[in-house]
Amino acid sequence: MQNKLQLINIWFRFPFSDWIFRNVSLELENGIYIIVGRNGVGKTTLLRIIAGILKPQKGRIYINSKEINSVKDAVKLVSFMPSSPYNMIIGPTVYDDIKKAVKAFNNKLTAREIIEFFSIEHLKEKKVFHLSYGEVHIVALASVYALGTPIILLDEPTVGLDKKYREKLVQLLRKISGDRIVVIAANDLRLIPIGQKIIALNNGGIDFIGDPKVVFYNYLEKIGVGISDIVQFAKKMKIESKPITVKELKSEILRLIGDSNARL
Ligand SMILES: Nc1ncnc2c1ncn2[C@@H]1O[C@H](COP(=O)(O)OP(=O)(O)OP(=O)(O)O)[C@@H](O)[C@H]1O
Numbered sequence: 001m002q003n004k005l006q007l008i009n010i011w012f013r014f015p016f017s018d019w020i021f022r023n024v025s026l027e028l029e030n031g032i033y034i035i036v037g038r039n040g041v042g043k044t045t046l047l048r049i050i051a052g053i054l055k056p057q058k059g060r061i062y063i064n065s066k067e068i069n070s071v072k073d074a075v076k077l078v079s080f081m082p083s084s085p086y087n088m089i090i091g092p093t094v095y096d097d098i099k100k101a102v103k104a105f106n107n108k109l110t111a112r113e114i115i116e117f118f119s120i121e122h123l124k125e126k127k128v129f130h131l132s133y134g135e136v137h138i139v140a141l142a143s144v145y146a147l148g149t150p151i152i153l154l155d156e157p158t159v160g161l162d163k164k165y166r167e168k169l170v171q172l173l174r175k176i177s178g179d180r181i182v183v184i185a186a187n188d189l190r191l192i193p194i195g196q197k198i199i200a201l202n203n204g205g206i207d208f209i210g211d212p213k214v215v216f217y218n219y220l221e222k223i224g225v226g227i228s229d230i231v232q233f234a235k236k237m238k239i240e241s242k243p244i245t246v247k248e249l250k251s252e253i254l255r256l257i258g259d260s261n262a263r264l
């Protein structure tokens with residue numbers, strides 16, 4: 001099913017703060033979207049607004065044409081995985097947890113199917129408080145998926161994960177985004193290449209929204225990304241020549257962007 005999330009002319013601020021969002025509009029369909037921007041710019045706030053947890057002072061939010069004014073309106077449409085998902089899985093075992101999530105909104109899939117889909121059969125009888133940090137993230141994602149909502153919001157899902165679990169998480173995100181809208185707030189710029197679109201926030205709103213390659217070209221310098229992130233990005237984009245100098249990397253990136261006149 002094609003889902004649609006619409007934010008229309010959103011204005012938001014906390015009491016006594018400046019506007020965090022001034023007249024922000026956004027329309028998303030199924031796929032993965034990565035929200036980037038400096039610490040404190042409003043990434044988590046945007047997720048909370050979409051989930052109905054924070055109410056904008058002005059503007060409207062629609063999910064599949066239903067207007068969202070509170071958590072109650074959003075509860076069957078949006079699930080939100082916070083940056084420390086420990087307290088969102090209740091157990092006692094992984095299987096129990098996923099079963100409860102499945103039952104909550106009558107997901108079409110069974111707990112068994114979800115466990116298989118996420119390749120976590122080896123964890124299913126484990127007590128949730130025995131899980132490792134990485135395992136908690138994967139189980140929390142399975143649990144969120146089990147709720148069956150068309151929109152999944154993830155706040156910094158890769159924090160503290162090693163390479164193996166980060167790659168597993170990315171693989172799972174790709175798997176689940178076919179029929180859902182997945183919005184990820186991320187300081188981990190290694191996630192940029194998996195985004196269908198990148199939403200870059202700056203003071204008061206969306207500074208830029210677009211293709212990851214274009215973001216790379218237009219934006220990374222502005223948000224102060226270091227060279228290791230660039231190398232990671234280049235690897236993900238399958239730039240083959242290794243080892244690569246910064247100069248070669250720049251020319252490869254310009255080639256990827258397809259603009260030989262561009263300056264990087
Ligand atoms: N409940 C609150 N009351 C007042 N100000 C808040 C509240 N929650 C967040 N803020 C402020 O709103 C701004 C945006 O916060 P938010 O958590 O959305 O940033 P972020 O982009 O997610 O940052 P980070 O990258 O550090 O996670 C920050 O300046 C923060 O201090």
Ligand SMILES: [Mg+2]
Nearest residue numbers: 043044155185
């Ligand atoms: Mg945040």
